[in-house]
Amino acid sequence: MDIMEQVTAGEVKRKGKAAKAASLKMVNLSTAEKNKGLELIAEQLLAQQALILTENAKDLQLGKENGLSDAVLDRIMLNEKRINDMAHAVRLLTELQDPIGETLETIQKDNGLSIQKKRVPIGVIGMVYEARPNVTIDAATLSLKTGNAVILRGSSSAKYSNMALVKIIHQALDKSSIPADGVQLIEDMSRETARELFRLNEYLDVLIPRGGKNLIETVIRESTVPVIETGAGNCHIYIDEHADKTMAEKIVLNAKLQRPSVCNAAESILIHEHWLRQNGKGILEKLAEQQVEIYGDEQVCSSFPSAKRATEEDWAAEYLGLQVSVKTVQSVDEAIAHINTYGTKHSEAIVTSNEANAEKFLSSVDASAVYHNASTRFTDGFEFGYGAEIGISTQKLHARGPMGLKALTSSKFYVYGDGQIRE
Amino acid sequence: MDIMEQVTAGEVKRKGKAAKAASLKMVNLSTAEKNKGLELIAEQLLAQQALILTENAKDLQLGKENGLSDAVLDRIMLNEKRINDMAHAVRLLTELQDPIGETLETIQKDNGLSIQKKRVPIGVIGMVYEARPNVTIDAATLSLKTGNAVILRGSSSAKYSNMALVKIIHQALDKSSIPADGVQLIEDMSRETARELFRLNEYLDVLIPRGGKNLIETVIRESTVPVIETGAGNCHIYIDEHADKTMAEKIVLNAKLQRPSVCNAAESILIHEHWLRQNGKGILEKLAEQQVEIYGDEQVCSSFPSAKRATEEDWAAEYLGLQVSVKTVQSVDEAIAHINTYGTKHSEAIVTSNEANAEKFLSSVDASAVYHNASTRFTDGFEFGYGAEIGISTQKLHARGPMGLKALTSSKFYVYGDGQIRE
Numbered sequence: 108m109d110i111m112e113q114v115t116a117g118e119v120k121r122k123g124k125a126a127k128a129a130s131l132k133m134v135n136l137s138t139a140e141k142n143k144g145l146e147l148i149a150e151q152l153l154a155q156q157a158l159i160l161t162e163n164a165k166d167l168q169l170g171k172e173n174g175l176s177d178a179v180l181d182r183i184m185l186n187e188k189r190i191n192d193m194a195h196a197v198r199l200l201t202e203l204q205d206p207i208g209e210t211l212e213t214i215q216k217d218n219g220l221s222i223q224k225k226r227v228p229i230g231v232i233g234m235v236y237e238a239r240p241n242v243t244i245d246a247a248t249l250s251l252k253t254g255n256a257v258i259l260r261g262s263s264s265a266k267y268s269n270m271a272l273v274k275i276i277h278q279a280l281d282k283s284s285i286p287a288d289g290v291q292l293i294e295d296m297s298r299e300t301a302r303e304l305f306r307l308n309e310y311l312d313v314l315i316p317r318g319g320k321n322l323i324e325t326v327i328r329e330s331t332v333p334v335i336e337t338g339a340g341n342c343h344i345y346i347d348e349h350a351d352k353t354m355a356e357k358i359v360l361n362a363k364l365q366r367p368s369v370c371n372a373a374e375s376i377l378i379h380e381h382w383l384r385q386n387g388k389g390i391l392e393k394l395a396e397q398q399v400e401i402y403g404d405e406q407v408c409s410s411f412p413s414a415k416r417a418t419e420e421d422w423a424a425e426y427l428g429l430q431v432s433v434k435t436v437q438s439v440d441e442a443i444a445h446i447n448t449y450g451t452k453h454s455e456a457i458v459t460s461n462e463a464n465a466e467k468f469l470s471s472v473d474a475s476a477v478y479h480n481a482s483t484r485f486t487d488g489f490e491f492g493y494g495a496e497i498g499i500s501t502q503k504l505h506a507r508g509p510m511g512l513k514a515l516t517s518s519k520f521y522v523y524g525d526g527q528i529r530e
Numbered sequence: 531m532d533i534m535e536q537v538t539a540g541e542v543k544r545k546g547k548a549a550k551a552a553s554l555k556m557v558n559l560s561t562a563e564k565n566k567g568l569e570l571i572a573e574q575l576l577a578q579q580a581l582i583l584t585e586n587a588k589d590l591q592l593g594k595e596n597g598l599s600d601a602v603l604d605r606i607m608l609n610e611k612r613i614n615d616m617a618h619a620v621r622l623l624t625e626l627q628d629p630i631g632e633t634l635e636t637i638q639k640d641n642g643l644s645i646q647k648k649r650v651p652i653g654v655i656g657m658v659y660e661a662r663p664n665v666t667i668d669a670a671t672l673s674l675k676t677g678n679a680v681i682l683r684g685s686s687s688a689k690y691s692n693m694a695l696v697k698i699i700h701q702a703l704d705k706s707s708i709p710a711d712g713v714q715l716i717e718d719m720s721r722e723t724a725r726e727l728f729r730l731n732e733y734l735d736v737l738i739p740r741g742g743k744n745l746i747e748t749v750i751r752e753s754t755v756p757v758i759e760t761g762a763g764n765c766h767i768y769i770d771e772h773a774d775k776t777m778a779e780k781i782v783l784n785a786k787l788q789r790p791s792v793c794n795a796a797e798s799i800l801i802h803e804h805w806l807r808q809n810g811k812g813i814l815e816k817l818a819e820q821q822v823e824i825y826g827d828e829q830v831c832s833s834f835p836s837a838k839r840a841t842e843e844d845w846a847a848e849y850l851g852l853q854v855s856v857k858t859v860q861s862v863d864e865a866i867a868h869i870n871t872y873g874t875k876h877s878e879a880i881v882t883s884n885e886a887n888a889e890k891f892l893s894s895v896d897a898s899a900v901y902h903n904a905s906t907r908f909t910d911g912f913e914f915g916y917g918a919e920i921g922i923s924t925q926k927l928h929a930r931g932p933m934g935l936k937a938l939t940s941s942k943f944y945v946y947g948d949g950q951i952r953e
Binding site for chain 2: 131134135214216220222224229230308312313327328331333334335336351354357358361362365447469470471473474475476477478479480481482484485486490491492502503504505507508517518519520521522523524525526527528529
């Protein structure tokens with residue numbers, strides 16, 4: 108290990124240890140104490156706009172020098188409105204119910220033992236994320252609301268913004284009962300600190316990556332700390348033989364076009380061959396009118412000649428833009444099999460008036476959210492009424508689908524006796 | 531990759547793919563269909579005792595030739611009673627409530643969308659375990675009861691027994707509606723197959739290791755598949771200043787001695803210095819009378835000279851035998867800090883009549899189960915009334931503490947609309 112690596116090792120371990128120590132105190136914070144800390148953070152964000160904008164300008168300047176695209180620069184960019192939005196989101200969090208302390212199960216044993224399973228904080232949460240500096244505030248305040256300490260590792264392209272935001276959080280927490288050590292930012296952006304964070308099992312209870320496919324795959328591949336996989340959405344709309352034409356078109360256009368860059372947007376349309384023959388042209392024309400490039404199978408291309416032929420890659424693609432793959436199927440079973448082969452277990456919809464086909468689709472498609480006659484765009488913590496969202500889990504363990512505050516909690520058995528021993 | 535490795539690679543991928551395909555069918559099995567399959571397994575276990583005993587004898591013979599200890603040979607050994615017990619456990623499973631299909635949450639949106647969060651199988655579960663062949667039956671039947679496919683990788687020392695048991699399971703399932711492919715056994719016991727299983731993210735949803743510390747650490751270090759950590763228990767009993775003498779002795783002796791080889795047995799006793807001065811000698815003598823070796827700090831050793839001095843390793847040790855570490859503390863806070871430093875987050879107890887100290891201990895100690903005035907030996911799926919146990923989770927995600935059937939489930943959002951789109 109050379110000297111630079113030793114310095115590096117120092118930061119992650121030191122901050123991990125401090126976060127762990129803070130988390131052990133944070134389990135006993137009251138809801139009022141946590142909300143007070145959040146309110147102070149919101150106030151400081153508004154009071155220190157000038158500092159935030161100055162530091163953000165440094166990131167933007169460096170980003171331009173490094174040739175970042177306008178889209179990425181826009182994600183990094185903060186302005187008065189965006190800072191106000193961040194502060195507003197923090198204040199909304201104070202109004203949400205505190206999940207900590209909830210009794211999840213009560214077991215009364217014949218021997219007099221009383222067992223209560225209660226909701227508790229997870230401990231220390233690691234967040235690894237890309238460009239947007241507002242994730243720094245989001246992740247920190249959602250963690251604090253649920254009594255968790257957090258270690259943040261943002262993008263190097265938002266380094267100055269993130270440092271300013273965490274400085275503001277620390278100043279706010281210093282006036283509260285929440286230990287400021289409960290929020291840690293990794294400032295050394297080398298690969299070594301990332302690798303160390305991925306293997307910080309001694310102090311970290313979970314890692315949540317938020318960002319593109321590469322980031323998420325790297326975290327899954329390299330982590331020994333448990334990971335909650337968030338993410339990729341190759342979402343399908345299956346238009347059944349028994350689908351209403353108007354409803355199918357409305358749902359497909361919404362799922363594809365309302366916000367094409369997000370994970371719950373549709374990337375692939377499956378159409379029953381009968382429906383395609385009768386109604387297919389209309390929907391394909393409407394997509395094309397909106398500048399959507401269509402990648403179709405043979406039948407689609409022959410009924411709509413301006414479509415290009417889809418390759419194997421298209422069936423698996425998460426375009427996140429104005430492209431869509433379109434495939435003909437002969438039955439709901441073929442649609443289910445296709446989705447279970449190419450889908451990413453995010454959000455999948457069927458449009459049909461046939462209840463049996465709907466039921467089969469919903470129970471057989473393996474995804475975090477399955478829809479009957481509605482757009483996949485609703486898979487979202489706010490739309491589901493959770494009032495917050497730390498990400499959308501596409502894995503099966505711990506949390507699946509939109510993750511609200513409860514996804515940042517664990518449980519603990521409290522056992523009360525008066526001298527019971529096991530016979 | 532040489533030819534043997536290619537064959538090896540073939541087995542894990544092929545069985546993983548088959549298990550995944552089976553799991554997609556298994557989500558639609560009814561409770562009656564699953565119970566019928568379990569009943570057939572129980573019947574076949576009893577009907578084919580001769581086969582099981584013949585194959586088990588091969589493992590025992592090889593084990594003797596390989597110089598396995600009597601303790602390990604006893605774990606591998608099956609006899610008529612043990613086979614009857616396995617069949618009985620499978621029949622008990624049929625009586626347990628099926629958790630699949632339970633509605634966990636209902637959300638009614640103003641736009642008419644109806645969202646139901648329902649309990650579903652996880653998908654494909656990987657079990658990696660040591661010696662005991664009964665885990666083969668346990669893991670397979672708990673997985674089937676919850677609609678999951680399972681890939682089993684037992685110990686090479688029980689290879690013939692495991693192959694016989696899985697053959698019997700397959701014969702039983704062939705007469706049921708459960709696809710026999712839902713239970714897969716890895717037969718090639720090389721390191722390569724283990725490594726492949728740890729990275730089988732394409733087909734595996736979770737890995738559960740059951741066994742010693744080395745096995746669990748290897749699985750955590752090498753897996754990219756999500757792992758549920760089970761296991762190690764360095765459990766403490768803290769005897770507070772305000773502890774009843776008789777109760778403290780009864781609990782300590784039970785937690786240490788009722789079954790010293792298991793994870794919820796006590797390994798370390800923390801004693802408040804006032805209590806030690808007044809009552810300590812009695813308890814230390816009683817432990818010594820039962821052949822327990824005592825590793826104490828300076829105060830303990832001076833009040834009980836036959837104790838040996840504890841080292842740093844003793845505070846962290848999971849002895850699983852007739853040894854105990856004993857430390858003097860000056861306060862409940864010191865006890866909490868010691869446990870949060872050396873504990874394994876399994877089961878921790880306080881003996882006291884002081885409610886404030888009890889409350890502080892229970893809320894501040896970071897463990898899956900915390901006890902007030904009771905033995906740690908109760909941390910167990912059967913004792914908690916779950917009727918089954920796949921292991922005891924010592925991590926914070928997904929499941930914590932004894933894992934019953936519900937720990938083998940995930941959830942899925944069913945969203946019902948009539949054409950809703952996002953505005």
